[in-house]
Structure formats: C-alpha cells, structure tokens
Amino acid sequence: MKRIIARREAVLVVLLLAEMAAMQSLSPLFLTPDNLIEVVRQSAEIGLIALAMTLVIITAGIDLSVGSIVGLSVMTMGMLWEDARLPLALAVPFALVAGALLGGFNGTLITAVGIPPLIVTLATMAGFRGIALGMSQARSIRNFPEGFLWLGQGYVAGIPVQVWILAVTAVLFHLGLTRTAWGRSVFSIGANEAAARLSGVPVNRVKMQVYMLSGFMSALAAVIYAAHVSVAKPDAGLGFELTAITAVVLGGTAVSGGEGGVLGTLIALLMVGFLRSGLTLARVPSEAQDMMVGLLLIIVVAIDRWSRRAGRE
Amino acid sequence: MRKAFQILLILAGAVLLLVACGKKQTPPASTGTTSTGAKLVVAVMPKLKGIDYFNAVERGAKEAAQELGNIDLTYDGPTEGKVDQQIPFIESWTLQKVDVIAVACNDPDAISPALKRAREKGVHVITYDADANPEKSGREFFVNQATFEDIGRALVDEMAAQAGEDAKVAIVSSSPTAPNQNAWIAVMKRYMAEKYPKMQIVTIQYPEEDQGRAFSMTQDILKTYPDVKGVFGISSVAFPGAADAVRQAGKSGKVAVVGLSTPKSMKGFVKDGTVKTVILWNPVDLGYLTVYVAKAVAEGTLKPGATEFEAGRLGKVKVEGDQVLLGPPMKFTAENIDQYDF
Amino acid sequence: MTSERIPPTRFALWRQYGREMSVGVFLVLLVGYFGTTPGFLRADNLRDILINAAPLVIAACGMTMVIIAGMIDISAGSALAVCAVVAGVTSKSGASLPTVILLPMLTGAVIGAVNGWLVAGVRIPAIIVTLGMMSVLRGGVIWWTRGEWIGNLPPSFSAIGRGEVAGIPTPVLVAIGIVVATALLLARTPLGRHIYAVGGNPLAAARMGIPVRRVLWLVFVMHGALLGLSALVYASRFSVIQSNAGAGFELLAISAVVVGGVNIFGGQGTVWGSAIGGLLLQVISTGLIFRRVSEYWAPSVQGALVLLAVVADALRTRRARR
Numbered sequence: 001m002k003r004i005i006a007r008r009e010a011v012l013v014v015l016l017l018a019e020m021a022a023m024q025s026l027s028p029l030f031l032t033p034d035n036l037i038e039v040v041r042q043s044a045e046i047g048l049i050a051l052a053m054t055l056v057i058i059t060a061g062i063d064l065s066v067g068s069i070v071g072l073s074v075m076t077m078g079m080l081w082e083d084a085r086l087p088l089a090l091a092v093p094f095a096l097v098a099g100a101l102l103g104g105f106n107g108t109l110i111t112a113v114g115i116p117p118l119i120v121t122l123a124t125m126a127g128f129r130g131i132a133l134g135m136s137q138a139r140s141i142r143n144f145p146e147g148f149l150w151l152g153q154g155y156v157a158g159i160p161v162q163v164w165i166l167a168v169t170a171v172l173f174h175l176g177l178t179r180t181a182w183g184r185s186v187f188s189i190g191a192n193e194a195a196a197r198l199s200g201v202p203v204n205r206v207k208m209q210v211y212m213l214s215g216f217m218s219a220l221a222a223v224i225y226a227a228h229v230s231v232a233k234p235d236a237g238l239g240f241e242l243t244a245i246t247a248v249v250l251g252g253t254a255v256s257g258g259e260g261g262v263l264g265t266l267i268a269l270l271m272v273g274f275l276r277s278g279l280t281l282a283r284v285p286s287e288a289q290d291m292m293v294g295l296l297l298i299i300v301v302a303i304d305r306w307s308r309r310a311g312r313e
Numbered sequence: 314m315r316k317a318f319q320i321l322l323i324l325a326g327a328v329l330l331l332v333a334c335g336k337k338q339t340p341p342a343s344t345g346t347t348s349t350g351a352k353l354v355v356a357v358m359p360k361l362k363g364i365d366y367f368n369a370v371e372r373g374a375k376e377a378a379q380e381l382g383n384i385d386l387t388y389d390g391p392t393e394g395k396v397d398q399q400i401p402f403i404e405s406w407t408l409q410k411v412d413v414i415a416v417a418c419n420d421p422d423a424i425s426p427a428l429k430r431a432r433e434k435g436v437h438v439i440t441y442d443a444d445a446n447p448e449k450s451g452r453e454f455f456v457n458q459a460t461f462e463d464i465g466r467a468l469v470d471e472m473a474a475q476a477g478e479d480a481k482v483a484i485v486s487s488s489p490t491a492p493n494q495n496a497w498i499a500v501m502k503r504y505m506a507e508k509y510p511k512m513q514i515v516t517i518q519y520p521e522e523d524q525g526r527a528f529s530m531t532q533d534i535l536k537t538y539p540d541v542k543g544v545f546g547i548s549s550v551a552f553p554g555a556a557d558a559v560r561q562a563g564k565s566g567k568v569a570v571v572g573l574s575t576p577k578s579m580k581g582f583v584k585d586g587t588v589k590t591v592i593l594w595n596p597v598d599l600g601y602l603t604v605y606v607a608k609a610v611a612e613g614t615l616k617p618g619a620t621e622f623e624a625g626r627l628g629k630v631k632v633e634g635d636q637v638l639l640g641p642p643m644k645f646t647a648e649n650i651d652q653y654d655f
Numbered sequence: 656m657t658s659e660r661i662p663p664t665r666f667a668l669w670r671q672y673g674r675e676m677s678v679g680v681f682l683v684l685l686v687g688y689f690g691t692t693p694g695f696l697r698a699d700n701l702r703d704i705l706i707n708a709a710p711l712v713i714a715a716c717g718m719t720m721v722i723i724a725g726m727i728d729i730s731a732g733s734a735l736a737v738c739a740v741v742a743g744v745t746s747k748s749g750a751s752l753p754t755v756i757l758l759p760m761l762t763g764a765v766i767g768a769v770n771g772w773l774v775a776g777v778r779i780p781a782i783i784v785t786l787g788m789m790s791v792l793r794g795g796v797i798w799w800t801r802g803e804w805i806g807n808l809p810p811s812f813s814a815i816g817r818g819e820v821a822g823i824p825t826p827v828l829v830a831i832g833i834v835v836a837t838a839l840l841l842a843r844t845p846l847g848r849h850i851y852a853v854g855g856n857p858l859a860a861a862r863m864g865i866p867v868r869r870v871l872w873l874v875f876v877m878h879g880a881l882l883g884l885s886a887l888v889y890a891s892r893f894s895v896i897q898s899n900a901g902a903g904f905e906l907l908a909i910s911a912v913v914v915g916g917v918n919i920f921g922g923q924g925t926v927w928g929s930a931i932g933g934l935l936l937q938v939i940s941t942g943l944i945f946r947r948v949s950e951y952w953a954p955s956v957q958g959a960l961v962l963l964a965v966v967a968d969a970l971r972t973r974r975a976r977r
Contacts, residue, residue, distance in 0.1 A: 130955020138489030229423030290794030
C-alpha cells in the first residue's frame, strides 16, 4: 500500500518537473525565483483549503461550501472590525472560530442527521454565501491597517508570509495524517466506514472534526486573502472549492476515500499554478489555459488509472 | 519494469501534448525591451473576457495598435470578473517587463498592490473603464469613458423624459458587489432626490451576469409592481434581459426600458420600440484611446499637468488631472444605431 | 421507487412515492404562502413560472438518470453554454427547423459520449471527469466564440421558445413530454431497470449480466442530449445568446434532483420528484421577488429552503427506517 502511494507521488514529482521544463521552453522567464515565488504565493490561500479538503476527501466525503465559508468568515472579521470596532487581533480569531463553527454545522448535518456530504455542502454553499451577502448588504470593507496587510503581502527572508504559513500547516497536516492514531482513523473511515465503526473508531466525532477543520482552514484562508487583496467582500472565495478539489484529486487522493496525502495535494497545487503561470508568460490566452487545466486533470487521473490496472496484471 | 516504461511513455506524450498546444498559441515571443525605436509592449486587460462590451474594447485596442505601428499588443484577462484572477496577469507582465499595463480593475484596492509592484519595477501603469486606487497603485492615468455622474444623470434624465418625472421605476443591475454599477446607482439615487423627487425606485434586483435571471427577475418585477413605468437595465447583460421581458410581456412602449449596453445587443429592441435609447459610450473608442494613452505614457509625451491629448482619429480629448476623458455618454437611437457594429 | 413491485399494503402509495408527495406538498404550501401576495396566483404569473422552469426541468430529467445511476455531472452548465451557442449559430446559418433542434442535442450527446467514455471506459470517477470537462467546455466556448455573443437571431428561432401549441407554451409542452418519457424509460424499460440496478449495486448488477459500462455510457449520452434540448429551449427565449450562459446551472439541476428525492448514492428516486424540485426552485425565485424580500437576503433564503427540504427528507427516511 505504502509503496503504491510513494510511487504515485514520485510520478507526480516527475510530472511536475517535466511540466516545469516544458514551461521553461515556452518562456525563459519561467524559472526565475521571482516568478516561482509569486506563483506559490498566489496558490497559498487555496492551498490552505486544499490541505483540509484532502482530509475530507480521504473520509470519502466532500466539502463544496469552503468558498462560501471564506466569504462569510471574511465578512465576519471585517464587520467586527469596522462596525463593532473590535481590534483585528480579536476579530481574526473570532472569524477563525466562526469558520470552525460553520464547518461544524456541515458536520452535524452529515453525522447526526445522516445527509450525504455532497448534498449538505451543496446547500450550505448557497446558504453561507447568502448570509454573507445579506448581513453585509453587499458592501466591501477596506483600509485595513498595514500590520494586517503584512500577512498577505509581506515577506520573511524573501519568502511571502502566507507561503510560510502554508508550509508550516502542511507539515502539521502531514504529520497529523501519517503519524497519529487520529490520522489512521481518518483513513479507516474512508476505506470502510462500517468496519471502522465496528473496530471502535469514533466515526462521527472524527468526521465532525474533519469538517470543522475544513471550515477553520477556509476561515484562515479568508483572513490571508483579505490581507492579500486588502479588501473584504462577500463574494470572496467564489470558485475556490473547485480549484481545491482539483488539487486534491490531481494529487492522488481518491474520491472513494481511504487513500491519499497532503504531499500529493501540494505537488498538484504547484502543477496547476505553474501551468497557468507558464502559459501566461507564453501569452496563451486564459480560456485556453482553462481548457488545459481541465485536460491536465483528466489526463493525469487517466494515467493513474491505467497504471494501476497495468500494475494489477 | 514494463509498466514503469509504459508510464514514462504516457508522461512523455502528455508533456509533448502540452508543449504542442502551447506552441500553437504562442505568437512571436516578446523581447520585453523598452521603447525608442523597438516595439512598445502594451498589455491590456479587460474586467473579464467574453462579454460584448470588452470585445468591442479589444477591437479598438487592436485598431490603435495597428495604426501606431510600433505596438506589440497583448490583450488577455480572466474569463470571470474576479480581481484575484486579474492579479496573476499583472504579476506575469511585470516579470516580463512589458512597457505598459492598461487594466480595467474589478476592484480598486485589491489590485493596487500588484500595480504598485509593477510601477516599482519600472512598468508604466494606466487604468481604463474602472480605476484602481490612485495612491495605492501609483497608476499614472485613468482613461475614463465618462464620469459616474454623467452616466447616472443621463440614465435618470432619459427615464424622466420617457416615463415621466413621477414614475415608479425599478433597477436591474448585475452583481451586488459590482463597483461601477453601485457607483451609478448611488448617483442615480442622489440625482433623483435632487431633480425628480417624485420619481420612486420600487426595487433593485441583482441577476449577476446571468441573462436568464435578468429576464425572469424583470418579468417578476412587472408582475409584482404592476404600476411600474420604467426599468433600468444597467449592465450589458441586464439590459437585453430586461428588454426581452418587457417585450414578451407585451409592454413595449408602455414600460420604458433605459440602460447601458452595446448597440449590437439592443438593436432589435430599438427597432421595435421597446427601447428608445441605448446609453453607452463607444467602447471601441475607449480601447483605441487607451492604447494611444499607453504609448504616450511610455514615451513620455503625456505627462501630469496636460489638459488635452491628441489621439489619432479621435482628435483632441480632455485631460482633467490624471483622468483622460473619452467624452460625454453617447446615446444610440433608432436613427443612428445602424451606424455602429459593436 | 425500486425495480421490484411492492405488494399493495396500506399506505403503499405513500411508501413508494412518499418523497415525491412530500415535495409536492411543500410546493403547494409555498405556492399558497406566496399566493397571499396579490398577483402571484394569476394565470400569467403561473404560466411564466412554468415557462421559466422548463429548461431546468428538462435538464433535471437527464441529471436524475445520472444520479440514479450513481454518478454526477458538474459540467452541465458549461455544456449548456456550448449547446446554446451551437443552437444560435445553426439557426443563423439558415438551417431548417429540425436541424436547429437536432444539432444542439447531438452536440450534447457527443459531450455526454465523451464524459461517458471517460467514466465507463477509462474508469475515472464521474466527479473528476466532469470537473475537468467543466473547465474544458467553459474555456472552449470562449475560445470558439472569441467571447462574442450571438445576436440578430432569426424569428424562427424564437418561435421555439416563445411559441404555443393549443394555448400551451412550447417549452412547457416539451418539458412535460420529456418528464413523461423519462419516467416511462426508467419505470417500464429494461434499460431503466438496469439503471437502477447499476446505481444501487454495480457489482451485483454486473453479476446479473447487466452490461454496466454500456448502461453508464448510455446514461451520459441521453443526459447530454437532454442538456442540448434544454439549451435550445433556454436560448430561444432570448434575443441574444451569451457565451457565458449557464453559469451555476449544474448546481441548480443537482439541487432540483436532490430536493426531489433522488438518493445521491444511486439506485432510488423518480423523475417526478426532480420535476417538482425544478418547479420549486423557480417558484421560490419568483415568490421572493413578489414578497419583496430584500434582494440581499434572497439568495440565503433560497439556500435555506433547499437545506430545509433536504433535512426534512433525511429525518423522514430516518424515522421510516426505525
């Protein structure tokens, strides 16, 4: 089992390197540190969401509401700061808690009421976004203090702040997933939920935690996003869920659950980011880029399927 | 061993495919050198690709580039009107050290840091259609089609003339967070309160950029508020949707439809009387002017303090402070609408 | 409704169609609630609601089959845009009416065939295939049209969307026809039984000799053709076809199906429920405007109502299971 995963991640790394070589051939500006750092920075917010999404998908679930949680938590933070005059040092943690609670709402409907994750998060995707719009009356919040903006626009040792945050969280997630009993229970739920329950895994509690984590990470991404673009708007995060899911699936985590990993997700995230960056540098129009990202996803997963079937023969 | 080999073969194939696709689209690579003699690299970005309005802007930009002769024009942007999808383009162009970036911003503050970085790296930055934050972005000029005041007033005056000064009206906009639309609505409300106090806005609806929703929302408005005399359709998507709804409800001529869109989308409605006037400015001219301004800024012929600017076939346009003004809004009516093909 | 016939017992009809009946009751209640505002219950408004719901209902029929078969399609909105553009282009080129109707459906069927091959042949999960196809199709439409919208459509085109037959609007007739046809296919044909079987338990279905992969592929092809028809009905009501049409449409279709009671895990549900679900979504949208609900809060009300329908159903099935 472990050998298969290791091999898949090796395949991804090879693909990534091949892609980078291809992009470099299209434009010599690609492999400059400036460019590479910026690409990673642009993927950081979605990366945070994708980390948690990896866990959700490993449990054979899905969370379509992450983009809307971004919108709702960013407006919560913004309105607490602007209307309630709360200092950002308080508004930010508040928003993070809000994100976790929103994720908990998803989790409750999924575990306690038993509604499939696709349906719950499809409905909350609309519901949370709607609340963000309603409570903010569609206004945007601006003029955040410089100290806050540093989170999304600053650099430490030449590397953007959010990249550091992503790197640290990724390591934590990886360790949590692979080295703890909790991580093992996440895998077992995805592999066979009934069996996991029978062998004593607190399935409902773990699932709840996974969805709360997803909400929390979405809120974290929201805070960094607001710092990055210096605005809080209720339509923040629109479409994030699809990019996050693409990264997770491309990275080798199976939609059927039970396998996958954070490392693959990160590599896939970089693959998509580098592809777009290289194509933009090569002046490929953005609609063609969209097509290629879609094709990339299908081709890579197809290759993975074929190789696994070939492996079985 | 065999399967590893098979995988590598497929991978190689995939890479070749990507490279092949890429090469097909790549025009001659830009050298990125600065002006004086060599070609000026100008990058123009719309709010989003795929709507009539910006397709017209693209035409104007290409026309100007061809006329001027020494412009290497790139026109690209996201397929959705989201500012965080615009930022990667700005950063890529900064890296390529293009000479000028001209952008229609989806959000004035969000895009400013990226524009500022471009300025710091020596790239000239101008905005058009929708401005960035002037201080935070360091952008040099804003090519404005017409001020928000002019547009808002033109819309309201037109409605007063068609539906009466005491009419009940509805507004169909685009997204509740769209900056241009919200600015126009603010002007319209203020102007109405000043000049036509008896005019009443019964509702404002937001169909996003979805024509089907604009249609059914207008339909519903006509039924919910049967005494409504006029509908404002203030986006290039909302206007045809609203006009369609009024026409199909059999209310052409009874309910005035006033709005902003391209004459091409509205031609049918103007011809059959559903819409009497289409207000816009000429987006082709806007794109044209933008490229002229871009060149002038890069070559240093347009500097702060100028009061007018000569732009090819447009002649002299006014410059107010750091805004280059295309001119007052244009009105397209049944008499002149055939002359325009955008 | 499962493929076996349930022996008649008390409340058999409720047990078999309980979900659809609950949604129907919900719909009636909502209509009643909105009906307290003047004008809502007038014939012209009800007629408009039916016409506006028609494209969604047609697409929901296809999506019903997809979900019953245990799959999903999140590229439906992008496929709609492609087919709508095909419809417009075909019509403008002066083709005959049958061609204008068939070409979008054929386009949809081809898209469905590709999706189906990737899912059934290459064995990639449907959610991944359609996630990728969504980007491919969306980018493809813009690339093909260069972002241009299609205007100046010939009057014969609008006749499809705005016409009437014996006083009933054409879109409504088409929608009713498709719903009935789909229901018959699912309930009375071997293919229909196969679809339920494959969705309920693909391994058992395979052991029973059902050609699982061919069934899955056919479902996608049929769904694609229906999307093409839906695109035609949708686009022919407007004077301009936008290249960014159909954004978010797939989520509406899935919501309609889910609210209508089709089990997301496959193997159960009927198209009647999806049709009611589609109608419900349009009723909500119109009703909120009639009720003058603040335009800022309207989207959340819609989301909440969908959530309510889904939760109510989950609780109902849980109680039934005990």
